[in-house]
Amino acid sequence: MRDKPMFNKLALIGIGLIGSSISHVVRREGLVGSIAVSTRSDQTLARAEVLGLGDHYTTNAADAVVDADLIIHCAPVGAGAAIAEQIAPALKPGAIVTDVGSVKASVIAQMKPHMPKGVHFIAGHPVAGTEYSGPDAGFASLFENHWVILTPEDDVDETALDTLKQFWQACGANVDVMEASHHDLVLAITSHIPQLISYNIVDTAANLESVTQSEVMKYSAGGFRDFTRLASSDPTMWRDIYLHNKDAVLETLGRFSEDLTAMQRAIRWGDGDALFKIFTRTRQIRKDIIAVGQETDSPNFGRNEPLE
Amino acid sequence: MRDKPMFNKLALIGIGLIGSSISHVVRREGLVGSIAVSTRSDQTLARAEVLGLGDHYTTNAADAVVDADLIIHCAPVGAGAAIAEQIAPALKPGAIVTDVGSVKASVIAQMKPHMPKGVHFIAGHPVAGTEYSGPDAGFASLFENHWVILTPEDDVDETALDTLKQFWQACGANVDVMEASHHDLVLAITSHIPQLISYNIVDTAANLESVTQSEVMKYSAGGFRDFTRLASSDPTMWRDIYLHNKDAVLETLGRFSEDLTAMQRAIRWGDGDALFKIFTRTRQIRKDIIAVGQETDSPNFGRNEPLE
Structure with missing residues (x-):
C-alpha cells in the first residue's frame, strides 16, 4: 500500500475478467481513492456490487466518469465508439482515458474522435487472461509478470503516458509501447x-x-x-x-x-x-x-x- | 502391492516417457517379477540403468523377450515391423505382445504377421502423456484416470485379452475395446x-x-x-x-x-x-x-x- 493513491477516482466501464481484476489489484495496492463501476447489464452490475468491486455503481457510463482521473474501457472492443460518445461530455479535463482491448487501431478510430480537448486518450492492452469471464473471474495477480502494450499516437502527452505506464507497473505488469498497427x-x-x-x-x-x-x-x-x-x-x-x-x-x-x-x-x-x-x-x-x-x-x- | 505378480517377466522394448512410466507403476503395484529393458540407443539404455528402470538391460530386443510373459513395444510406431521380426523367434509360447502406439491399424499390420503361433498379439494405446520424452520423463501416476484403448482382432484369445485389461486397470487406467480403424x-x-x-x-x-x-x-x-x-x-x-x-x-x-x-x-x-x-x-x-x-x-x- 502506498501513502497516497495515484488517482482520486477510477471509472471502470465494463466489469468482466479484466475490469474486476483491475479492481482487485488497485485496491490491494492502494492505487485509487475510489472506483466507479459501470456496465450496461443490470445483472452484472448487481453481481459486481455483491462482490464489492466498486464504491459507486451505475448502468450509465457518463455518470461513472464524472470527476474520474482514470477511465478504463473494459467492455468488448466493438463497444468503443458508443462508450466514447456517451462519456465524452462528462469527462474531466486532464483525465486519462484508456482501454484493455486486444485490438488497438480500431479502438483508437472508434474512440479518439470523440475525446474532448484536454483529455488524454491512450489505447492499451494487458496481454493476460484466463478462459473465464464476468465479474467473478477477476483476481489481483492477473497482470503480474505479464506485458501491457500501450499504443499512443504521435500527439500523446508524455506526462500522461508516463502516468499510465506507472499505473500498470504498479499493477505488477511490464509495459511496452508500440504502434497500434x-x-x-x-x-x-x-x-x-x-x-x-x-x-x-x-x-x-x-x-x-x-x-x-x-x-x-x-x-x-x-x-x-x-x-x-x-x-x-x-x-x-x-x-x-x-x-x-x-x-x-x-x-x-x-x-x-x-x-x-x-x-x-x-x-x-x-x-x-x-x-x-x-x-x-x-x-x-x-x-x-x-x-x-x-x-x-x-x-x-x-x-x-x-x-x- | 499384491501378493503375487501378474507376470513373472515384463519386457519393455523402448524406454521413453511411456516405457519408463510403465516401469514405475508396475514396480509400485508389484505387477511383475522382473523387468527387461531394451532400447537401440546405448545412451538411453545407460540412462535407464542409472534410473533403475529395469532388472536387465540390453540393446538387443530378442534377448529382452526371452522368458517374458508380457512384451510391450514402447518405441515409435514406425519401428513395429523391425521389432516384431527381431523378437519373434525368441518369444515364449503363451506370451502376450502389445504396444502403446497412437496408431493401431498400421501397428497390427506391421507386427501381427511375424507373431508365432501360441503368442497373443493385442495392440493397445494408453491415451496419456506429457510434452516431455525419454527415460527421465516417466512417472507412476501417468495412466491414472486416463483411458487405454485395446484393439484386438476377431481371433483374439479372450483370456489373454482379459489379462491385458486387468494389467492396465492395475496401472490405474480405464480400458476400452474398439476396432483398430x-x-x-x-x-x-x-x-x-x-x-x-x-x-x-x-x-x-x-x-x-x-x-x-x-x-x-x-x-x-x-x-x-x-x-x-x-x-x-x-x-x-x-x-x-x-x-x-x-x-x-x-x-x-x-x-x-x-x-x-x-x-x-x-x-x-x-x-x-x-x-x-x-x-x-x-x-x-x-x-x-x-x-x-x-x-x-x-x-x-x-x-x-x-x-x-
Whole structure:
C-alpha cells in the first residue's frame, strides 16, 4: 500500500475478467481513492456490487466518469465508439482515458474522435487472461509478470503516458509501447489465430458423424483438451476482436493455412524428413518462452493429475 | 502391492516417457517379477540403468523377450515391423505382445504377421502423456484416470485379452475395446490433428518476418503459449504417427480446413452472428470434458502464475 493513491477516482466501464481484476489489484495496492463501476447489464452490475468491486455503481457510463482521473474501457472492443460518445461530455479535463482491448487501431478510430480537448486518450492492452469471464473471474495477480502494450499516437502527452505506464507497473505488469498497427499484427499471431483455430478444432470435433461426443471427451487427453480452454472463452469479446482486426487476422490466417497445406502435402507424400525438420525446430520455442518467464516448465502445464 | 505378480517377466522394448512410466507403476503395484529393458540407443539404455528402470538391460530386443510373459513395444510406431521380426523367434509360447502406439491399424499390420503361433498379439494405446520424452520423463501416476484403448482382432484369445485389461486397470487406467480403424479415426481428431495444428501455428509464428521472436515470446500469454506445449513433443514419435495414420489424418484435416475456411469467410464478410454462434457452442465442450474427469477446471490449467 502506498501513502497516497495515484488517482482520486477510477471509472471502470465494463466489469468482466479484466475490469474486476483491475479492481482487485488497485485496491490491494492502494492505487485509487475510489472506483466507479459501470456496465450496461443490470445483472452484472448487481453481481459486481455483491462482490464489492466498486464504491459507486451505475448502468450509465457518463455518470461513472464524472470527476474520474482514470477511465478504463473494459467492455468488448466493438463497444468503443458508443462508450466514447456517451462519456465524452462528462469527462474531466486532464483525465486519462484508456482501454484493455486486444485490438488497438480500431479502438483508437472508434474512440479518439470523440475525446474532448484536454483529455488524454491512450489505447492499451494487458496481454493476460484466463478462459473465464464476468465479474467473478477477476483476481489481483492477473497482470503480474505479464506485458501491457500501450499504443499512443504521435500527439500523446508524455506526462500522461508516463502516468499510465506507472499505473500498470504498479499493477505488477511490464509495459511496452508500440504502434497500434504493429500491435494488431503481433496479437494476430500470438493470440487471435491461436484462439481461432482452437474454436475451429473444437467445432470440427463436435460435428463429426463418425466419432461420438463421448469419445471426444474420454480421449481428449491425447491433446484435444488443451484447445478447449481457449475455445471456452467469452464469445462476444472474441466476435468483436475478429470483426475489428480483420486485415491482420486474414493475413496471418493466410500464412497459417499455407503452412498447413505444405504439412498436409508432406503427410500425403510420406515426406517424413520434412515433418521431422518442422517438429524439431518448434521444440525450441517453448524452451525460450519458459526462459523469458511467460510459461511454466511443469509437465502438462502443471495440471494436477490424476484429476478428481 | 499384491501378493503375487501378474507376470513373472515384463519386457519393455523402448524406454521413453511411456516405457519408463510403465516401469514405475508396475514396480509400485508389484505387477511383475522382473523387468527387461531394451532400447537401440546405448545412451538411453545407460540412462535407464542409472534410473533403475529395469532388472536387465540390453540393446538387443530378442534377448529382452526371452522368458517374458508380457512384451510391450514402447518405441515409435514406425519401428513395429523391425521389432516384431527381431523378437519373434525368441518369444515364449503363451506370451502376450502389445504396444502403446497412437496408431493401431498400421501397428497390427506391421507386427501381427511375424507373431508365432501360441503368442497373443493385442495392440493397445494408453491415451496419456506429457510434452516431455525419454527415460527421465516417466512417472507412476501417468495412466491414472486416463483411458487405454485395446484393439484386438476377431481371433483374439479372450483370456489373454482379459489379462491385458486387468494389467492396465492395475496401472490405474480405464480400458476400452474398439476396432483398430475406429481408434485411428478417433485419435486423428482427439490427438493427431490438434498436435499437427500446434506444430503448424508455432512454425508459422517462427517464420513471420513482420513479428520478432522476442515479441512472440513476450506476448505468448495471449494464447500462443498453450500450443507450444504440444509442439515441443518428441519429433520422431510424431513423424511416425503421421506417416502411419495418413488416411484418417488427411480425412480429418480436410474437415478442419473446410471449417476454417468457413470461419475465414465469416470474418472477411463481417458475419458476427455466424462467429458468435460457433464460439458459443464450443464453450460447452470443455465443461463436458471437465465433468467426465479428463480436465481441470482451474483457470489456465492451474498454471501457477505469476511465474518465477
